[in-house]
Amino acid sequence: MRLEAIELHRVALPLVRPFETSFGRETERDVLLVHVRTDAGDGWGECVAGRDPFYSSEYVEGAAAVIERYLAPALFAARQPATRPTTARAARNREIAPLASSVAPALAGIAGHRMAKAALEAAVLDAELRASGTSMGTFFGAERSWVDCGVSVGIAPSIDDLLDEVAGYVAEGYRRIKLKIKPGWDLLPVAAVRELLGPRGLLQVDANTAYSRADVPLLAELDAFGLLLVEQPFAEEDIASHVALAAASTTPVCLDESILDVTTALDAIDRGATSVVNIKAGRMGGYLEALAVHDACRERDVPVWCGGMLESGIGRAANVALAALPGFTLPGDTSGSRRYFAEDLTAPFELGEGEHRGQLAVPAGAGTGVTVRSDLVERLSSRSVTILE
Ligand code: OSB
Ligand code: MG
Numbered sequence: 001m002r003l004e005a006i007e008l009h010r011v012a013l014p015l016v017r018p019f020e021t022s023f024g025r026e027t028e029r030d031v032l033l034v035h036v037r038t039d040a041g042d043g044w045g046e047c048v049a050g051r052d053p054f055y056s057s058e059y060v061e062g063a064a065a066v067i068e069r070y071l072a073p074a075l076f077a078a079r080q081p082a083t084r085p086t087t088a089r090a091a092r093n094r095e096i097a098p099l100a101s102s103v104a105p106a107l108a109g110i111a112g113h114r115m116a117k118a119a120l121e122a123a124v125l126d127a128e129l130r131a132s133g134t135s136m137g138t139f140f141g142a143e144r145s146w147v148d149c150g151v152s153v154g155i156a157p158s159i160d161d162l163l164d165e166v167a168g169y170v171a172e173g174y175r176r177i178k179l180k181i182k183p184g185w186d187l188l189p190v191a192a193v194r195e196l197l198g199p200r201g202l203l204q205v206d207a208n209t210a211y212s213r214a215d216v217p218l219l220a221e222l223d224a225f226g227l228l229l230v231e232q233p234f235a236e237e238d239i240a241s242h243v244a245l246a247a248a249s250t251t252p253v254c255l256d257e258s259i260l261d262v263t264t265a266l267d268a269i270d271r272g273a274t275s276v277v278n279i280k281a282g283r284m285g286g287y288l289e290a291l292a293v294h295d296a297c298r299e300r301d302v303p304v305w306c307g308g309m310l311e312s313g314i315g316r317a318a319n320v321a322l323a324a325l326p327g328f329t330l331p332g333d334t335s336g337s338r339r340y341f342a343e344d345l346t347a348p349f350e351l352g353e354g355e356h357r358g359q360l361a362v363p364a365g366a367g368t369g370v371t372v373r374s375d376l377v378e379r380l381s382s383r384s385v386t387i388l389e
Helices: 060-076 088-096 098-107 114-132 136-140 159-172 187-197 213-225 239-248 262-270 287-299 313-322 374-380
Strands: 003-021 024-038 041-047 146-148 150-153 176-180 203-206 253-255 276-279 304-306 359-361 381-388
Touching: 003 060, 003 114, 003 374, 024 060, 024 114, 041 114, 041 313, 060 098, 060 114, 060 381, 088 098, 088 287, 098 114, 098 287, 114 136, 114 287, 114 313, 136 287, 136 313, 150 159, 159 176, 159 187, 176 187, 187 203, 187 213, 213 239, 239 253, 239 262, 262 276, 262 287, 276 287, 287 304, 287 313, 304 313, 374 381
Parallel strands: 150 176, 176 203, 253 276, 276 304
Antiparallel strands: 003 024, 003 381, 024 041, 146 359
């Protein structure tokens, strides 16, 4: 397969309700899409960078710029790497998806920019799997055809508003609730939602780095609420404070922002900073690295779950396939399209019914298995560029 062109499209998708976290409030998802054209068909990837560099240092305009100026040229110049695969997974990746397997090595000379790199790799992988008629789930090694879905609930204007929103998600069938927390919005909303869900409802919290070491005693008070985990209370670089919290509380600590690849995942696990790992392919530089993190965690019996970045159906399709791997033992932030958007860029993802209540079906078609509504992408694009070799 030969890469012929890389198109970038920047699309604004209004959110059905504002999403507020400890780092800001979003009213629309600013999506950067990568559309690759090859001699054997095309593929799509979604960049998970936000509009602003708040969750991480990456942001949409920066991602587009680094793709145009550095990553796309490096990819056009790429050759199959000469090194031997070191794991059975890597050997299989190279056999089934040789071009996608060459993306990370080709881009390794450019530091950071993992979300931008991941979007390129995802688009190439989609094209390559479509060409061979292989679904992403099959390629990843999915062992389920449906995945358990949770929902990430933003900071609300009041506890009453929060309870209304959570009750709506429970009625829709979501199997786990995640509450965004920050200093001043933590013990009270968590207590109220625990009361609403009852003792058996699956509940977890995500602080997006809003706390500091002095807050360890306060965060340990969350132990009273039987949470599945507390996600990323401290700064991305601050592994030591996560170790301190893990030692001071019974609630499992889970890292999101801090986990950039297999190396950082294993380091954090070995140091006792994380006993559960949030896997987001975008944050880790691509689905292939995310698979390696999954495999490494599974070898150590560390549970993982699939995070989300308010993806459109394009990114969601690949996340749902990933979440079907055996190590994903907790429900993911893989919600139905309508939790985010009135109109999605693909046919909407909808929760199942009956025994599949609270689940999404893993797409079975080739590649991501979804059809991109390219007319809608064209119509909503504020900027489109084509990069040729
Ligand atoms: O920390 O998991 C996070 C959204 C944007 C940036 C960071 C995060 C999130 C979410 C939303 O929690 C998860 C979703 O896509 O539903
Ligand atoms: Mg998070």
